[in-house]
Amino acid sequence: MSELPTLLAKRDRLLTLLRELPGVAVAFSGGIDSTVVAKAAVMALGERAVAVTADSPSVPRRELDDARHLAQLIGIRHIVVATHEFENPDYRKNDGRRCYHCKTELYSTVQKLLPELGVAVVVSGANVDDLGDYRPGLVAAAEHAVRHPLQEAGFTKADVRALARLWELPTWDKPASPCLSSRLAPGLAVTPERTQRVEQAEAYLRSLGVRECRVRYHEGDLARIEVPTSEIPRLASEPLRSELSRRLHALGFKFVALDLDGFRSGSLNELVPLEVRHYYQAAATPPSG
Numbered sequence: 015m016s017e018l019p020t021l022l023a024k025r026d027r028l029l030t031l032l033r034e035l036p037g038v039a040v041a042f043s044g045g046i047d048s049t050v051v052a053k054a055a056v057m058a059l060g061e062r063a064v065a066v067t068a069d070s071p072s073v074p075r076r077e078l079d080d081a082r083h084l085a086q087l088i089g090i091r092h093i094v095v096a097t098h099e100f101e102n103p104d105y106r107k108n109d110g111r112r113c114y115h116c117k118t119e120l121y122s123t124v125q126k127l128l129p130e131l132g133v134a135v136v137v138s139g140a141n142v143d144d145l146g147d148y149r150p151g152l153v154a155a156a157e158h159a160v161r162h163p164l165q166e167a168g169f170t171k172a173d174v175r176a177l178a179r180l181w182e183l184p185t186w187d188k189p190a191s192p193c194l195s196s197r198l199a200p201g202l203a204v205t206p207e208r209t210q211r212v213e214q215a216e217a218y219l220r221s222l223g224v225r226e227c228r229v230r231y232h233e234g235d236l237a238r239i240e241v242p243t244s245e246i247p248r249l250a251s252e253p254l255r256s257e258l259s260r261r262l263h264a265l266g267f268k269f270v271a272l273d274l275d276g277f278r279s280g281s282l283n284e285l286v287p288l289e290v291r292h293y294y295q296a297a298a299t300p301p302s303g
Contacts, residue, residue, distance in 0.1 A: 016173050025177055028167040029058045035161070037062035037133030039124050042092070044081030046185050047139030049088070050174050051163060053181055055137070056090040064091040064131050066124050071100055071206035072116070072193040074213050084185065093131075097123050100206060108204045110286035112195060114150035121158035137161045143171045148283050189226045190279060199232045200285045211265050215239075218261050222254070226277050235268040243276035 016024060032038065032055050040052045042065035055063035065088075067081045078094070085092035097119050099105045105115040124136050138155055140162040145152075155162070164174060178186035194209035202208075208231055215229040215237060224245055230238040239258075241249060249258055250272055262270045 016170075016176070021173060021176055021180070024167050024169055024173060025054075025180075028054050028163055028169070031163050031166055032058035032063075032137075035059070035135050035137075037131075038064075038135045038137045038161075039128060039131055039133050040065045040090070041120060041124060041136060041138045041160070042067050042081060042085065043139070043191075044077055044084050044185070045139065045191060046178055046183075046188050047141055047164060047171075047174055049084055049139075049183055049185050050169075050178050050181075051137060051139045052085065052090050053088050053178075053183060054163070056088055061091065062133060064093065064133060066127070066131075067092065067094045068097040068120050068123070069094050070097045071209050072195040072204075074191070074194060074216075076217075077191055080185075084183075087184070091131075093127075095123055095127065100204070106204045108195070108198055108200055108202055110200050111150055112204065114154050116193070116195070117151035117154035118157070121154060121160055125158060135159075135161055137163055139174075140165055141169045141171055141174055148280075148286065196282070197229060197231050199230065199282055202231060202233055207266075211267070214265055215262055215267070218258075222249075222258075224249075228277060228281075229262075230273075230282060235266060236271060237262050237267040237269065238271045238273050240273045240275075240277040240281065246272060246274065246276065 037059060038055050040048060040055050040063065042048045042052050044067065052063070052065045065085050067078065069078060082092065099116045099119040102115050102119065105112055121136060128134060136158065138160050140152060140155070141164040145165065175186050194212050195204045197212045198204055198208055212229050212231055216227055219227040219229070219239070219241065224241050226242060228240040230240060232238055239249070248254060259270050
């Protein structure tokens with residue numbers, strides 16, 4: 015995280031960048047990054063800023079509710095639009111390019127709405143730490159001329175959280191919450207039934223007080239549960255172990271496994287073919303110099 019003077023300089027740079035744009039539509043998931051961009055956009059542009067949230071079977075209902083609440087709290091115009099990535103067979107086959115097809119659908123949908131919304135530019139919440147990572151969505155963003163004001167202002171993920179805390183945004187320490195489709199192992203077809211199953215399984219884990227968790231969905235209807243390692247002994251002990259197993263079997267999982275390596279973000283990326291990962295890493299990295 016930057017020291018306070020550096021953070022304030024980045025904040026000012028962010029606001030200046032946004033003021034120079036002729037109105038923006040923020041791709042707004044309600045996560046920490048897009049929330050900071052939305053807050054900055056309404057500070058810089060007022061009514062010339064609008065937050066656009068996608069709704070599809072890959073979006074948890076609680077995340078949609080959170081996005082509505084946060085937009086109201088921030089005071090930004092907000093619309094929810096249906097996206098139809100599940101109608102795309104290339105998205106459903108989940109071959110490591112799923113995120114690219116999802117973001118292509120999102121940005122295409124938002125761009126069509128720009129005249130109606132009275133703004134001209136789509137902006138995202140991507141930050142500097144996303145560069146060089148396996149981020150197919152950044153390739154889709156480049157193809158649709160999406161701007162990344164956090165990247166342009168030099169914000170790391172830690173900087174984003176620090177600014178959110180400075181602005182007293184309730185999401186400043188919110189864990190990352192990627193879409194439900196990201197829980198399905200590459201090669202396993204994405205369906206609304208499977209994403210709903212994951213959503214219900216993770217909701218049960220959160221009801222047990224587990225703040226950060228993933229239920230990874232593998233071939234053969236296997237649920238691989240990732241939680242912080244400090245939580246593993248509790249979930250593996252009776253009577254909770256039996257109840258957890260019973261609940262996930264009732265949701266339709268045939269096998270339930272507790273991952274001893276614990277929670278780690280993006281663990282399923284290891285199953286994406288190397289050539290796919292390398293392509294999108296290279297395509298999402300700006301040329302040096």
